[in-house]
Amino acid sequence: MKAVRVALLGCGTVGREVVRLLDEQADELAARVGAPVELVGIAVRRPHKHTDVPAHLLTTDVSGLVNRPDVDVVVEVIGGIDPVRGLLLDALKAGRGVVTANKALLAEDGATLAEAADASGADLYYEASVAGAIPLLRPLRESLAGDKITRVAGIVNGTTNYILSAMTAAGAGYREALDEATELGYAEADPTADVDGFDAQSKAAILASLAFHTRVTAADVYCEGISAVTAADIAAADAVGCTVKLLAICERVPGVDGPDSVSARVYPAMIPNTHPLASVDEAYNAVFVEAEAAGQLMFYGQGAGGAPTASAILGDLVAVARNRVGGGRGAKESLYASLPVQPMGETPTRYHISLEVDDRAGVLATIAGLFAQHRVSIATVRQDLAALDFVPGASTGRGARLVIVTHTAPDAALAATVTALGELDEVLGVDRVLRVENLGRPVSALGVA
Structure with a gap:
């Protein structure tokens, strides 16, 4: 059989593993595909730095490699938006299959790539863009195509999960845990994309698009990172039997008087220690998918x-190569639902609020009245037994600490309530505010189902 000829764009940590696996597993890949899979070129910026790959494959002419007439499949592991977008569009328009791990590009402008693929009949695969080696996107797109998915939620960023795990296990502060993650290679020199939630935001957009047959971009996903999470937040969660995780949550929200909508958001939240996600530590990822027939x-x-991501890339490459050999084509983009995206302010959520108050009669009634004014129901109130002595601003010189957990309410109402709390004379300070997620399970640790 005629070989399936592959061009590789980028040869960093992931790219080197792709080259290695293509070489070591050449015979098995040929057997699975039905034809040899041949690497014909690798585009890099500085060829002299890549002494561990065959020199004759290296080129700095990335556009020339993409547009070579003998290339069947383009594998992209460069990352970023431009010039990669133009390169992949060139490949797709020419009918070449594309395999990419580029979550940022897919979340920002996956629509343009999908439209180009549909127009030419080319394959566009991107399993490696979310959760590395974990087979997640293909089950959403194919295995669960006969079911109705209602929620996809989980931990999709290993760097932030390592940091939060270290803070939980050792009582470390955020900066100390970040330094440890950087030293061990879990965090980049510039960790902004991870710790500010942008990496998870892109992945959430991809997950929501596939799960709900609706085009969702990164701009549609509400995003908060973990840089404001403190050791005190971790301790507060532990006190009520919870742990803090950075979650990506994508939900199909049933419509009341209109169509369903899609909620997609990323933020740190408290989850019960009894939930399986609470035990996911270090740099591991875990995602829960809920569907009407399949369940959880x-x-x-x-x-x-490098190796896990390369594994996902080769899985896609085998699928694309099989289609080339057999004359078939993979699943096209599915957008039939076209559901509206629910604004974060309308998204139901719950808060865990810790605040210092003036230790005198009537304060609790005033605070409860403020919650009622904003139509937010209080689930539990806990007061620390020990009063805070010599608190500036307290009428009696003493303060008390209250911990309030709310029932579900629109996020905008909860945010307005927290703002109003800070303006009360009786409130000396709002210490910590964290969202609470039960992800379909009772939050028994907080005394609320």
């Missing part, structure tokens, strides 16, 4: 790293 499914494994 959990996907767990290494969400990043």
